[in-house]
Amino acid sequence: MSTYNAFVTRETIEGSGEGPLADKTVAVKDNISTEGIQTTCGSKMLEGYVPPYDATVVERLKDAGATISGKTNMDEFGMGTTTETSAFGATENPAAEGRVPGGSSGGSAAAVAAGEADLALGTDTGGSIRCPAAFCGVVGIKPTYGLVSRYGLIAYANSLEQIGPIAPSVEDAAELLEVIAGQDDHDATTREAPWASEKRAGDAREQGSFDEAVGSGLSEAADGDVDGLQIGVPTELLDGADEAVVDTFWDAIGELESQGASYHEVSMESLEHAVEAYYVIAMSEASSNLARFDGVRYGPTPEYEGNWNEEFAGVREEGFGEEVKRRILLGTYALSAGYHDKYYKQAQDARDWIKQDFDEALREADVLASPTMPVPPMERGESLDDPLTMYLADANTTPVNLANLPAISVPAGETDDGLPVGLQIVGPAFGEKTIIRAGSALA
Amino acid sequence: MSEPAVDPEEVRHVADLARVDLDDEEVERFTEQFGEILAAFEALEEVPEVESEADLVNVMRPDEAHECLSQEEALQNAPESEDGYFKGPKVS
Numbered sequence: 001m002s003t004y005n006a007f008v009t010r011e012t013i014e015g016s017g018e019g020p021l022a023d024k025t026v027a028v029k030d031n032i033s034t035e036g037i038q039t040t041c042g043s044k045m046l047e048g049y050v051p052p053y054d055a056t057v058v059e060r061l062k063d064a065g066a067t068i069s070g071k072t073n074m075d076e077f078g079m080g081t082t083t084e085t086s087a088f089g090a091t092e093n094p095a096a097e098g099r100v101p102g103g104s105s106g107g108s109a110a111a112v113a114a115g116e117a118d119l120a121l122g123t124d125t126g127g128s129i130r131c132p133a134a135f136c137g138v139v140g141i142k143p144t145y146g147l148v149s150r151y152g153l154i155a156y157a158n159s160l161e162q163i164g165p166i167a168p169s170v171e172d173a174a175e176l177l178e179v180i181a182g183q184d185d186h187d188a189t190t191r192e193a194p195w196a197s198e199k200r201a202g203d204a205r206e207q208g209s210f211d212e213a214v215g216s217g218l219s220e221a222a223d224g225d226v227d228g229l230q231i232g233v234p235t236e237l238l239d240g241a242d243e244a245v246v247d248t249f250w251d252a253i254g255e256l257e258s259q260g261a262s263y264h265e266v267s268m269e270s271l272e273h274a275v276e277a278y279y280v281i282a283m284s285e286a287s288s289n290l291a292r293f294d295g296v297r298y299g300p301t302p303e304y305e306g307n308w309n310e311e312f313a314g315v316r317e318e319g320f321g322e323e324v325k326r327r328i329l330l331g332t333y334a335l336s337a338g339y340h341d342k343y344y345k346q347a348q349d350a351r352d353w354i355k356q357d358f359d360e361a362l363r364e365a366d367v368l369a370s371p372t373m374p375v376p377p378m379e380r381g382e383s384l385d386d387p388l389t390m391y392l393a394d395a396n397t398t399p400v401n402l403a404n405l406p407a408i409s410v411p412a413g414e415t416d417d418g419l420p421v422g423l424q425i426v427g428p429a430f431g432e433k434t435i436i437r438a439g440s441a442l443a
Numbered sequence: 444m445s446e447p448a449v450d451p452e453e454v455r456h457v458a459d460l461a462r463v464d465l466d467d468e469e470v471e472r473f474t475e476q477f478g479e480i481l482a483a484f485e486a487l488e489e490v491p492e493v494e495s496e497a498d499l500v501n502v503m504r505p506d507e508a509h510e511c512l513s514q515e516e517a518l519q520n521a522p523e524s525e526d527g528y529f530k531g532p533k534v535s
Contacts, residue, residue, distance in 0.1 A: 049520050052517070272486075276487050279480075280487070294531075295522060297521050299522065301522040311532040313459075313462045317463060317464035325469070328461050328463060332460050336460065343487065346487035353491065353493045356495070
């Protein structure tokens, strides 16, 4: 059905025909619960699992009149940067033949890029919306932590992840984000965004006058007006990046400059430790979250003879793929006696340091910009044998999750070889309007 | 930066703690990869201590009963159940 293997399950929930998304099809990443429709997380462990309830974001899609067109392929449990670790086969990149679509929300980005869905939901724990958006030449938004409810999202790393939109344009992405955003009693970490209340009090951290003319709706913010926008460029996120990517990045900054924005370089030393801190925290949370998959409440039918520990270990050997095992084991290691202070505590210190650096940099700039990914889309099969190299590709996206901030990836252009490059724009907490406005000048 | 020694026994021990069986080839691959990955994590030792003022509030709600899944719905994905309960392997 799908040329690019973008979907795990192709099943339609017809829209009500009324509401802001009445004429839109939305593909939903397969780690977001859909009542009555198989939800696998890209894992054999959940093959055949049918959630008895909808995630809050799915309820909101239905309330907005959207037609849900299927469940999209992903790296198993969100653990990957290429959508090659899915138990249901790799997804292809519609924008770059023979290359990976990025991950972990590769199916969502590929579905939008190929026109197999108008819009899609992804999830972003360390770049899993922005990376595939960049690699497939579409737009993706990772919202501020707490803007979108995680109720019904099958958790990988709770303190880092957010559900967000993937769309062909910034305006479309903003419209979808507006539908799914907002406080939810089922997720105590959600809160009302300052801009959501009609009174525009203005976030204290959004300094200057750049944002004042923006109306209350998120999609109205996509007016492309970047006159007076101050962009900070963290030099650490350019160091070591692919030359063709950096060239394309500067072209996009030049385009923003020509529309009235200005930029300055800024040094954020803490970012050099973001990938390590991210992986220690994400793996630690994963080792705890994925303990629930033991074959009792869901999962493969156990047929082993043994006590429960032996049986659980057998189910988990069979149900999990190699990358998931690797992360569970490394997380278990990092949290185990004698290593907790060395890895987990240090990673939390790094997280605080990174937050401080962002706060400081965003006092001098409206937004920060970098290439979304330091490399163009990898060739398929290239990165599977070398996990550390794959982790390091997340250098530019993970800092944003550690700092709980919002970020958008918009197409910046292509390399000379015709490979898509994404521009990442990071804003202050709940500064979604600012990044939407800045991004809409390009897409 | 010294490479932390990870030996196959350590990998097996962690796998045992995490309740994940591994075959011999996985143990071999993980032993090598964990050495490399943990060596990269060592860079976190350079992170300075920072004073952080977390902007956190408790979120409370009244302790009241709400509607929830029916027993049937809760059990619908279980490989095995009996008399309205999940059925698991024997404890010992």
